[in-house]
Amino acid sequence: xxxxxxxxxxxxxxxxxxxxxxxxxxxxxxxxxxxxxxxxxxxxxxxxxxxxxxxxxxxxxxxxxxxxxxxxxxxxxxxxxxxxxxxxxxxxxxxxxxxxxxxxxxxxxxxxxxxxxxxxxxxxxxxxxxxxxxxxxxxxxxxxxxxxxxxxx
Amino acid sequence: xxxxxxxxxxxxxxxxxxxxxxxxxxxxxxxxxxxxxxxxxxxxxxxxxxxxxxxxxxxxxxxxxxxxxxxxxxxxxxxxxxxxxxxxxxxxxxxxxxxxxxxxxxxxxxxxxxxx
Numbered sequence: 001x002x003x004x005x006x007x008x009x010x011x012x013x014x015x016x017x018x019x020x021x022x023x024x025x026x027x028x029x030x031x032x033x034x035x036x037x038x039x040x041x042x043x044x045x046x047x048x049x050x051x052x053x054x055x056x057x058x059x060x061x062x063x064x065x066x067x068x069x070x071x072x073x074x075x076x077x078x079x080x081x082x083x084x085x086x087x088x089x090x091x092x093x094x095x096x097x098x099x100x101x102x103x104x105x106x107x108x109x110x111x112x113x114x115x116x117x118x119x120x121x122x123x124x125x126x127x128x129x130x131x132x133x134x135x136x137x138x139x140x141x142x143x144x145x146x147x148x149x150x151x152x153x
Numbered sequence: 154x155x156x157x158x159x160x161x162x163x164x165x166x167x168x169x170x171x172x173x174x175x176x177x178x179x180x181x182x183x184x185x186x187x188x189x190x191x192x193x194x195x196x197x198x199x200x201x202x203x204x205x206x207x208x209x210x211x212x213x214x215x216x217x218x219x220x221x222x223x224x225x226x227x228x229x230x231x232x233x234x235x236x237x238x239x240x241x242x243x244x245x246x247x248x249x250x251x252x253x254x255x256x257x258x259x260x261x262x263x264x265x266x267x268x269x
Contacts, residue, residue, distance in 0.1 A: 028267070063172055103172065134175060138183035142154050147265045 024055045026140035028149035032064035033073065033082040039065075042150035043085055050093045057144050058096040059086070060137045061129070062103055065150075069099040070109050071126035083126050090128040098132040099125070155186040157263040160195035164212040165205070170198055173269035174215045181222040188226035188263065189219070190256075191248070196233045201245035216246055228259065 027046050031038040042065075049056055061068055068082055075081040090097050105114060108124060111131050115123040125131065141147055158177050162169040180187040191199060198212050205211050219227070227248040234240065234250070241250060251259050260266050 030269070062176075063169060102175075103168075106168075134179040135183060137176065138180050138185055141156055141180065141185055141265055141267075142183065144265075147156075147267065149267055151268060 022054055023145040024057055024143065025049050026057045026137075026144035026147045027059040028137065028147065029059060029061045029065035029068065030063040030149060030151050032067045034067070035064070036080075038150055039068065039082050040080065043082060043089070045148065045150070046095075047089055050089070050095070056093070056095055058098050058136065058140045060132075060140060061097070061099045062134075062137070063100075066099050066104045066107050066109055069097070069104060069126050069129040070107075070124055072124045087126060087128040097129045098136045099129050100137075101131040101133055104131055154265070155188065155263045156180055156265045156267060157188050157190055157260060159190045159192060159266065159268045160198060161193040162269060163194040164198040164200075165209045169269060170195070170212055171210055171215065174198075174212070174219075176267065176269075177219065177224055178215075178222050181219075181224050187224055188228065189224060190228040190230070190251070190259070192230045192233045193236075196229055196237060196239060196244075199229065199244040199246055199248065200239075201243075213245055219246075230256065 027042065029039070029042045031042065033039050046056060046059060067073070068086060070083065073081070073083055086097060089095055099109065101114070104110065104125070105118075110118070110120060110123050111125040112123045114120075114131065158173065158180070160170065160173050162173065164170045177187045177189055198216065201213065219225075227246055228251050229241070229244070229248045231250050231252045241248065
């Protein structure tokens with residue numbers, strides 16, 4: 001299956017009640033920041049959607065995607081740092097960056113609150129990202145016009 | 154709102170199968186009426202009685218929980234079954250079979266489609 005999946009309801013797209021000039025998107029990022037081209041596609045798509053004047057309800061990082069939210073990644077100087085790119089996009093557009101808490105904790109990505117709860121030595125969640133439950137993905141699915149997922153594989 | 158979740162990963166070896174099924178369970182808890190479609194290696198999740206590698210949760214148990222969560226619509230692609238020499242009677246769950254050529258029609262029945 002393609003890592004990139006574009007979800008749409010053909011009937012809904014044809015519906016005159018839906019204003020196609022401004023859609024509400026939900027983005028799911030399941031590829032890790034080390035999977036450069038896929039991860040970059042997710043970022044560039046989201047940025048373009050915003051530039052085109054659409055609304056992005058939330059970006060949800062899941063599976064390998066949670067590594068994007070690590071504040072402890074060091075990227076070679078001549079490579080793109082996707083964590084920083086997402087942070088900047090979040091600041092520019094007041095974009096909500098949600099990270100699956102269960103997947104993040106398994107990957108060693110934790111905020112101050114969870115670090116205290118599990119008595120870990122330190123926290124590692126990059127700023128602008130927040131740890132949330134899968135329920136946030138479900139809520140975004142319910143509210144968005146278009147759900148676009150960028151795959152792992 | 155309804156959502157079709159396509160699962161194309163083998164049950165064990167990574168967390169992907171488990172995490173994908175978690176999404177189905179949560180969507181159902183949020184009354185999103187998810188349906189699940191098994192394709193490619195994803196059909197292996199439906200094999201009963203597989204030995205579980207110790208670090209993993211038993212996928213069969215999660216699949217059994219789907220019904221309890223009102224996820225009743227399970228689909229499997231015929232060509233994927235053929236690829237592994239499986240018949241519908243070999244599977245642990247009651248599933249509907251769809252041929253590859255009809256996948257587009259199936260997807261169109263749902264508001265959204267998440268591919269894992």
